[in-house]
């Protein structure tokens with residue numbers, strides 16, 4: 666087989682997305698001699714190997730599945746989970762906001778099921794690296810399995826540690842925290858980041874966002890942003906084009922900041938402000954500096 670034909674057809678070891686007419690999806694690694702069980706019959710992997718991408722394959726009961734290469738979004742959604750994962754809509758955006766690309770060195774915690782880790786690894790490869798910290802061994806083991814299944818382990822160092830003990834790396838480009846109380850670890854984040862480096866965090870409640878903002882109000886961090894993304898999927902039916910009745914209405918808030926030169930000052934007052942206190946951030950927007 667020449668190279669072109671190889672790329673057009675499914676090969677042993679390829680990761681394949683199978684989509685049934687009922688829109689049930691499976692992601693499998695195809696291996697000679699193996700079988701995939703579905704509600705509509707058995708699918709021998711050998712029937713998939715050699716098929717054209719985009720073609721269909723039938724189970725022994727005649728039910729057909731579309732053979733597609735999975736997208737990064739589908740891979741993230743399909744991983745085995747022991748924790749809530751970062752949703753693809755947030756992942757896609759945070760990768761851009763934090764300038765993650767080939768060659769980036771990025772720290773994340775916690776690893777969880779490895780949903781975000783997977784996307785980070787895909788973006789930083791082949792020369793960048795992901796340092797991913799997790800405190801629970803069984804969760805880390807699951808993430809390791811998920812990453813290994815997709816051949817992404819070479820781009821990730823998994824560390825079993827409570828990040829209260831700090832990070833080993835210095836001068837990294839970005840740090841992302843998906844933990845309940847990210848403000849506790851800001852001194853460690855600042856120590857690990859290079860000047861101007863990107864900090865990001867995902868938080869499910871506004872209370873947590875407010876707490877994080879209070880702790881970020883200090884000279885060691887700047888360019889602070891809070892954002893929320895809402896995705897409304899539509900029924901892709903030309904004659905009845907409209908959003909789905911039920912959607913995931915809330916995932917989380919994204920907080921971003923940049924590390925600035927200087928020491929992190931743990932003694933700054935982070936108490937909640939009272940209602941009526943002047944909001945200096947808003948006030949700054951009214952300063953006319955056009956002259």
Ligand SMILES: C[S@@+](CC[C@H](N)C(=O)[O-])C[C@H]1O[C@@H](n2cnc3c(N)ncnc32)[C@H](O)[C@@H]1O
Nearest residue numbers: 750751775777778779780781799800827828843
């Ligand atoms: C919501 S999950 C992360 C999910 C992950 N981002 C993903 O997309 O699959 C949060 C994880 O952080 C871990 N964690 C919480 N506090 C931690 C800490 N101080 N150090 C390391 N890991 C921590 C938890 O054990 C949990 O697995």
